[in-house]
Amino acid sequence: MGNAGLFSGPIRNKKGPVVFSQMQRMKLKINDIPESGLTLTELFDPAGMDLQMEGLRFEAPVKVAATFFKESAAVVVNVSVAGDMQLVCGRCLEKYGHRYDSQYQFGYPIEDETFLDVTEDIRQEILLDYPMNPVCKEECRGLCPRCGKNLNEGACSCPPTGRK
Numbered sequence: 001m002g003n004a005g006l007f008s009g010p011i012r013n014k015k016g017p018v019v020f021s022q023m024q025r026m027k028l029k030i031n032d033i034p035e036s037g038l039t040l041t042e043l044f045d046p047a048g049m050d051l052q053m054e055g056l057r058f059e060a061p062v063k064v065a066a067t068f069f070k071e072s073a074a075v076v077v078n079v080s081v082a083g084d085m086q087l088v089c090g091r092c093l094e095k096y097g098h099r100y101d102s103q104y105q106f107g108y109p110i111e112d113e114t115f116l117d118v119t120e121d122i123r124q125e126i127l128l129d130y131p132m133n134p135v136c137k138e139e140c141r142g143l144c145p146r147c148g149k150n151l152n153e154g155a156c157s158c159p160p161t162g163r164k
Contacts, residue, residue, distance in 0.1 A: 037067055043064075053130075059083075144156045
């Protein structure tokens with residue numbers, strides 16, 4: 001495992017205002033990056049990163065591997081994120097499993113910076129990757145608009161709508 005530190009990060013309160021709690025960080029000193037690069041691997045708590053939402057949640061810690069390289073006046077970071085998710089199908093409303101596996105690349109100017117923290121950029125990329133309308137399978141038939149029966153389990157007894 002790497003050496004990410006702890007930081008007080010925001011977590012949403014049900015009443016609206018933001019409260020703070022401990023959140024893991026993927027943060028390092030820029031001077032600690034050797035010429036050959038440096039790889040940090042961490043398991044992040046999805047709730048601590050505020051990644052859980054209704055109908056879309058990671059089932060276990062999210063594995064994040066980040067390789068840092070110094071290139072002239074910048075740091076390039078190649079990131080790999082993997083984890084098992086549980087989603088709710090937008091058609092039939094059934095829960096289903098999904099393997100999340102994505103790669104990202106970030107570039108940061110060094111300037112007068114001493115530390116580099118990529119945690120929030122990783123979090124935002126994961127959120128942007130979430131499906132807008134998750135579907136359990138392409139051939140999902142969804143729910144009957146009249147009685148609500150899951151049509152993947154068989155036909156319902158509602159009369160045909162007459163649409164062609």
